[in-house]
Amino acid sequence: MHDHDSPHAIPTPQASEQAIANLVDRFYDKVRADAELGPVFNGAISDWMEHKHTLCEFWSSMVLRSGRYQGNPMGTHRALPPFPKALFHRWLELWRDTAREVFEPPVAEVFIGAAARVAQGLSLGLHLGSLEAHTPDALRFTSTSGRSID
Numbered sequence: 839m840h841d842h843d844s845p846h847a848i849p850t851p852q853a854s855e856q857a858i859a860n861l862v863d864r865f866y867d868k869v870r871a872d873a874e875l876g877p878v879f880n881g882a883i884s885d886w887m888e889h890k891h892t893l894c895e896f897w898s899s900m901v902l903r904s905g906r907y908q909g910n911p912m913g914t915h916r917a918l919p920p921f922p923k924a925l926f927h928r929w930l931e932l933w934r935d936t937a938r939e940v941f942e943p944p945v946a947e948v949f950i951g952a953a954a955r956v957a958q959g960l961s962l963g964l965h966l967g968s969l970e971a972h973t974p975d976a977l978r979f980t981s982t983s984g985r986s987i988d
């Protein structure tokens with residue numbers, strides 16, 4: 839099942855369903871072990887296989903445009919017990935590290951930028967405010983409007 843026993847994989851140059859599954863696996867290994875994020879996720883998720891499957895569909899839709907994901911991330915996160923905005927920064931930090939383990943830089947940046955955009959939307963939607971103060975690079979890089987937001 840796990841093909842990533844070594845701490846550093848050989849980064850893949852391209853996004854694929856298999857590489858996304860590796861990314862998702864590795865990311866949630868970090869999340870579950872994290873002092874800040876671990877309790878939130880472990881408290882909310884009982885079936886990790888199912889959660890990771892959903893997240894593979896989500897990232898497949900985001901990056902490969904597969905249309906596999908049909909869910910509602912805003913609704914799902916609104917239904918969680920409230921958590922502080924700082925957790926988004928931790929989430930993005932772990933995501934960035936994992937994306938760079940799994941993918942070569944140009945592909946890693948696609949995953950990092952997409953996550954930063956979604957995180958920004960979720961943070962605003964959860965009324966936690968903008969994330970830009972702590973992730974200016976990621977957000978400037980991915981700003982869809984092309985404007986600089988610092």
Ligand code: HEM
Pocket residue numbers: 878879882883889892893896908909910911914915918921925926927929952953954956957960
């Ligand atoms: C501090 C930040 C975050 C926390 C604490 C968090 C927590 C969670 C938890 C606990 C679930 C499972 C909820 C359930 O199944 O009942 C979930 C689902 C999900 N999360 Fe997050 N999340 C965070 C950020 C993000 C970000 C930045 C993204 C995307 C880039 C994301 C994407 C998703 C998706 C796609 C789902 C599945 C929704 C569905 O069931 O369709 N999350 N999140």
